[in-house]
Amino acid sequence: MNTNPILEVKNLNVILAGEEIIKNLSFEVKEGEVLTILGPNGAGKTVLLKTLLGVLPYQGEISWKQGIKIGYVPQRLPFIKDIPMSVSDFFKLKETLQEETKEILNSVGFKENFLNKKIGELSSGQFQRILVAWALVKNPNVLLFDEPTTGIDIGGEETIYTLLARLKEKRNLTILLVTHDLSVVYKFSNFVVCLNKCPICQGEPKEVLTLEVLQKLYGEEVKFYEHHKH
Amino acid sequence: MDFQFFLSLICGIFIGGVAGYLGTLMLSKRMVLVAGPLGHLTLPGIALALIYGFDVSLGAFPFVILGIVLIWLFEMRTKLPIEALTAIVFASGVAIAFLFLPIEQAETALVGDITKVGLNEVVITVLLCLLVFFVIKKIYLQITLINISEDIARAEKINIKRYNLLYLGVIAIVVALGVKMVGGLLTAALVAVPVCAARNLSKNLFQYTFLATFFGIVSAILGILLFELTGFPVGPLIILMSAFFFLISLIFKKR
Numbered sequence: 506m507n508t509n510p511i512l513e514v515k516n517l518n519v520i521l522a523g524e525e526i527i528k529n530l531s532f533e534v535k536e537g538e539v540l541t542i543l544g545p546n547g548a549g550k551t552v553l554l555k556t557l558l559g560v561l562p563y564q565g566e567i568s569w570k571q572g573i574k575i576g577y578v579p580q581r582l583p584f585i586k587d588i589p590m591s592v593s594d595f596f597k598l599k600e601t602l603q604e605e606t607k608e609i610l611n612s613v614g615f616k617e618n619f620l621n622k623k624i625g626e627l628s629s630g631q632f633q634r635i636l637v638a639w640a641l642v643k644n645p646n647v648l649l650f651d652e653p654t655t656g657i658d659i660g661g662e663e664t665i666y667t668l669l670a671r672l673k674e675k676r677n678l679t680i681l682l683v684t685h686d687l688s689v690v691y692k693f694s695n696f697v698v699c700l701n702k703c704p705i706c707q708g709e710p711k712e713v714l715t716l717e718v719l720q721k722l723y724g725e726e727v728k729f730y731e732h733h734k735h
Numbered sequence: 736m737d738f739q740f741f742l743s744l745i746c747g748i749f750i751g752g753v754a755g756y757l758g759t760l761m762l763s764k765r766m767v768l769v770a771g772p773l774g775h776l777t778l779p780g781i782a783l784a785l786i787y788g789f790d791v792s793l794g795a796f797p798f799v800i801l802g803i804v805l806i807w808l809f810e811m812r813t814k815l816p817i818e819a820l821t822a823i824v825f826a827s828g829v830a831i832a833f834l835f836l837p838i839e840q841a842e843t844a845l846v847g848d849i850t851k852v853g854l855n856e857v858v859i860t861v862l863l864c865l866l867v868f869f870v871i872k873k874i875y876l877q878i879t880l881i882n883i884s885e886d887i888a889r890a891e892k893i894n895i896k897r898y899n900l901l902y903l904g905v906i907a908i909v910v911a912l913g914v915k916m917v918g919g920l921l922t923a924a925l926v927a928v929p930v931c932a933a934r935n936l937s938k939n940l941f942q943y944t945f946l947a948t949f950f951g952i953v954s955a956i957l958g959i960l961l962f963e964l965t966g967f968p969v970g971p972l973i974i975l976m977s978a979f980f981f982l983i984s985l986i987f988k989k990r
Binding site: 555558559560575577579582584585587588589590591593594597598599600621623 | 876879883885886887889890934940942
């Protein structure tokens with residue numbers, strides 16, 4: 506594993522429509538890491554991913570290593586079922602050539618005949634796999650993954666996490682993953698950033714996710730202003 | 736078949752076709768109904784055109800643009816929901832039109848009439864329709880991606896403002912052409928109905944756009960033929976034909 510940081514975030518503040526969503530966040534991601542961003546609903550996790558993706562305004566510093574390509578897997582695409590679209594059409598939206606589409610579909614475990622399937626007729630597990638495949642277009646180095654639905658059957662024995670783990674190895678990916686599911690953090694990632702608007706903690710999951718931290722993260726009476734030291 | 740019939744047919748085929756094609760983009764972000772209010776608020780322009788005897792589309796076009804600009808300005812100032820603002824703007828348009836619209840020409844204004852189009856008008860219409868067709872084709876994938884997710888479109892470095900502006904421009908032209916054919920009242924249907932029928936039957940984007948364009952064209956042809964046979968107003972006949980296709984599509988729709 507390379508120790509060069511692929512991403513450095515310093516004193517990040519995000520304010521949307523007058524509301525402070527992310528406050529004073531700093532962290533680093535090294536090449537090949539799987540970083541989870543953990544926090545309750547409304548903690549600003551998705552906003553953080555979108556800010557890292559470069560589509561939201563922010564203050565502070567976000568520096569990606571030069572020449573890095575980012576793939577983004579959104580949480581959902583609510584309007585997509587309004588449009589009769591085949592899997593092949595869906596990839597054309599990103600100007601993907603047929604050959605590349607086939608290769609990517611293959612790498613997430615779909616056969617070629619999937620190209621002609623209608624998006625609206627996919628099961629939610631299949632659709633999630635297609636979204637992952639879609640993010641792999643143009644060979645990104647980093648995958649930003651917003652809240653994979655846990656527990657859905659994506660086909661065969663695989664869960665979305667074993668799929669990600671496999672892709673990570675094969676394609677040498679660095680993965681940033683948003684979730685509120687604790688089990689994912691332990692099983693899958695080697696670094697965690699806990700977020701509830703203010704940063705609560707960060708470090709290796711087994712070290713930093715103490716009961717106290719979790720109460721602070723998810724409990725009712727969270728005191729935002731004490732910074733947890735570790 | 737006389738020359739006038741031929742002119743109407745050409746006009747109908749082109750307007751019906753591009754309206755159907757445009758509809759496939761508008762349906763995907765639930766925008767088809769926007770064409771309704773936009774059609775309504777062209778009524779003052781139509782009224783002026785009818786009084787002073789110039790092309791109805793020419794009268795309608797500045798009012799569509801004015802309407803879009805007003806809705807956009809009001810939205811920036813008030814943050815009221817866009818459909819409420821649209822209601823204010825289009826109702827005012829209708830109200831103004833009825834202050835001075837000659838009553839004997841109300842039918843043409845409300846449900847259109849392409850049975851008397853002149854040669855020049857048809858040539859301009861055809862050219863505009865071709866322009867609109869190529870612009871839509873050019874922006875189709877990008878607008879679809881924007882419709883699906885603005886974030887991803889932005890991450891793909893798509894200039895969203897520029898594409899939306901082109902998209903709105905195309906909508907304005909199609910509405911202005913549409914009111915010539917089916918009037919201020921029915922323009923939304925011209926954009927919405929063929930595409931709904933197409934969606935029921937399509938598995939991919941090619942089938943979707945092809946069928947929507949096809950239904951738009953065939954509805955126009957049949958509507959104009961029926962007018963020749965029955966003498967009923969042509970605008971409503973065209974819309975009824977497309978509604979008929981929609982009903983047929985329900986039979987073939989796979990669940």
